[in-house]
Amino acid sequence: MTDSPGSDGAGPVGGEAVDGAGPADSTGPVDSTGPVDGAGPVIETRGLTKRFRGGQLAVDRLDLTVPAGSVFGFLGPNGSGKTTTIRMLLGLIEPTAGSAALLGRPVPRAARAVLPQVGALIEGPALYGYLTGRDNLVRYDAADPSADPRTRGARVAAALDRVGLGAAAGKRARAYSLGMKQRLGLASALLRPRRLLVLDEPTNGLDPQGMREIRSLVRELAADGTTVFLSSHLLDEIEQVCTHVAVMTGGRLITQGTVAGLAAGVRGRLGVTTPDPGEAARVLKERGATDVVVTESRLTCEAPPDADLAELNAALVLAGVRVRAFGPERASLEDAFVALTGEGFDVAG
Numbered sequence: 377m378t379d380s381p382g383s384d385g386a387g388p389v390g391g392e393a394v395d396g397a398g399p400a401d402s403t404g405p406v407d408s409t410g411p412v413d414g415a416g417p418v419i420e421t422r423g424l425t426k427r428f429r430g431g432q433l434a435v436d437r438l439d440l441t442v443p444a445g446s447v448f449g450f451l452g453p454n455g456s457g458k459t460t461t462i463r464m465l466l467g468l469i470e471p472t473a474g475s476a477a478l479l480g481r482p483v484p485r486a487a488r489a490v491l492p493q494v495g496a497l498i499e500g501p502a503l504y505g506y507l508t509g510r511d512n513l514v515r516y517d518a519a520d521p522s523a524d525p526r527t528r529g530a531r532v533a534a535a536l537d538r539v540g541l542g543a544a545a546g547k548r549a550r551a552y553s554l555g556m557k558q559r560l561g562l563a564s565a566l567l568r569p570r571r572l573l574v575l576d577e578p579t580n581g582l583d584p585q586g587m588r589e590i591r592s593l594v595r596e597l598a599a600d601g602t603t604v605f606l607s608s609h610l611l612d613e614i615e616q617v618c619t620h621v622a623v624m625t626g627g628r629l630i631t632q633g634t635v636a637g638l639a640a641g642v643r644g645r646l647g648v649t650t651p652d653p654g655e656a657a658r659v660l661k662e663r664g665a666t667d668v669v670v671t672e673s674r675l676t677c678e679a680p681p682d683a684d685l686a687e688l689n690a691a692l693v694l695a696g697v698r699v700r701a702f703g704p705e706r707a708s709l710e711d712a713f714v715a716l717t718g719e720g721f722d723v724a725g
């Protein structure tokens with residue numbers, strides 16, 4: 377038994393969960409010429425631009441290429457244009473200029489053909505608090521005219537299991553934690569086989585445990601062969617989960633590529649483990665090291681660009697510094713971001 381609609385707020389709360397029958401369907405005829413399949417990129421945009429009424433340029437000539445099979449992180453501070461891009465990709469808003477293709481087909485023109493293969497979660501799931509998790513999914517699936525009602529029960533159960541909510545399926549959604557609500561939102565995107573999942577800030581607002589759950593779910597989905605495109609303002613999240621990344625600031629793309637490649641193009645900081653970090657800092661500063669950070673038994677710094685690391689190490693030893701470990705640290709995505717923009721990564725935008 378469930379409450380009657382209205383007893384706990386009749387409408388969905390939260391953002392949008394987008395499915396095949398999106399508003400983009402009505403914007404043009406279905407393109408039946410191009411293949412839905414193909415080895416090409418799963419998402420491709422060329423010069424994609426959105427200027428809002430009032431003049432705000434939210435996305436500025438974006439050229440994005442998302443390879444099949446990638447876990448693609450769309451990274452940028454708040455307000456950098458991520459959500460606006462995703463809304464254009466899903467046909468929820470019209471671009472001002474430029475083009476976008478999903479699974480090799482132009483959107484919004486071929487949205488009707490392509491969106492059933494795309495699961496999306498934007499700004500949190502739209503849930504009815506008075507319905508159970510299971511009934512939320514049943515209702516969601518029933519609103520999709522292309523979903524087969526005969527397989528509904530089985531598909532709902534499978535999606536709940538997939539996100540680890542099988543045991544909580546009979547609980548009302550209002551009793552779910554934020555993390556469970558987010559997983560239920562993901563389940564709604566998984567009611568049908570998807571070739572692409574688009575997730576807008578999927579861990580936003582979650583506690584560390586909830587974040588871990590969503591991240592490991594994303595990894596599992598990717599391991600099953602689904603391409604995942606996820607936006608985030610968290611560098612370490614992208615580093616932990618993604619194979620590829622595109623970096624946005626102020627509506628513009630700064631760079632895109634593999635996470636490993638991006639970090640590899642940047643020299644990591646020099647790290648020295650020693651019981652004499654103060655003396656080590658003095659010696660290294662004398663030889664041009666900058667941004668020296670000293671902790672109890674370790675220091676890190678930016679070595680001068682032309683430094684010979686062997687000579688720096690010899691200088692430390694000659695000065696009587698007892699060196700336990702010495703060498704460049706692996707560059708992080710944050711180092712790459714700083715190198716690209718000359719700024720720290722300010723999540724407040």
Ligand SMILES: Nc1ncnc2c1ncn2[C@@H]1O[C@H](COP(=O)(O)OP(=O)(O)OP(=O)(O)O)[C@@H](O)[C@H]1O
Nearest residue numbers: 428432433434452453454455456457458459460461
């Ligand atoms: N409907 C709108 N009308 C006018 N300006 C908008 C609208 N939607 C977004 N913007 C503006 O466009 C810019 C990009 O916003 P967008 O939401 O795409 O950024 P974001 O990177 O997703 O950030 P967040 O994580 O905060 O959502 C911002 O300056 C925002 O204020």
